[in-house]
Amino acid sequence: MHGYKRNVKCARMQEERMTGIKSPLKDFSQQADEQLARQARGDPDAFAELFHRHAAAVNRYLFFKTGSADDAQDLTSQTFLAALENIERYRGQGSWRGWLFGIARHKLMDHYRQRRPDVGLELAHGVHDSQPAPEEQAGLNLQFDQVGRALQRLSADQSEALCCRVFAGLSAAETARVMDKSEAAVKMLVFRGLGKLREQLALTQEVL
């Protein structure tokens, strides 16, 4: 996320160039997501702050679900644009992050419905340029690929619970809301999913 944060200033300058509007620098660090979401109805900077806080997690979740950096980027765009368009619909029931991941999940379902059936999971293909050295990236790609393939062998719910809870960093309560399940059920899905993931990785003699 650090590389991305370095580009925040660039985004602001680019926006100022395109719109001719100077954005004042604001400090939102003390404000909770839910407060920002209310403010974002009339303040573009508040929504930009929400984007900074959650873009990487949404992208990571979508990356591990789709296996493609390009698809993850595209779906991240769709998720945030939909969240902006529907910001008035967030009524403060449950966390804003849970609401946002609900949108991401819907976008992912649409993506799966539209996807050609012969497209397999090839994690890390299309990874962007500004990444670690080639050897290091190759090692990472291999690991992404191994985990992605193992995740596919879990039940849909186990895979979803692991992606939300581990890769997106959602709490058990937020994951439960996204998946429309109880917290206890989510914890059990993560527990059993992790065990099965380990078995799958061992079966293919692939080591993380």
Added chain:
Amino acid sequence: MNTRQEMLAEELDIYLTALQAGRKVEPPASLPAAETDLLADLLALSAAQEPDPAGMATLETRLRITARRRVAAPSHVSTRQPDKQPRSRERGFQMKTFAFLA
């Protein structure tokens, strides 16, 4: 559901929450080491996955511009144009004015 499994699932969740908060905690002895090690590896792998900085900056610009347009023209609040107020009110005002003048 098996009570022991529920307890282990709860312990795993507490351990995962602690790791995600950046706290240095020992893995629960009740959980297999291979699984707690795998969990730590998955978190490290997750942290290694960063979005494309250029793509994210472009998206942020697009979101900021869209948000500004929404604030400037809040069509989601009301679609009624100011020059299309109910005519009856306009007429009523005129009638009152005429009555007064008369």
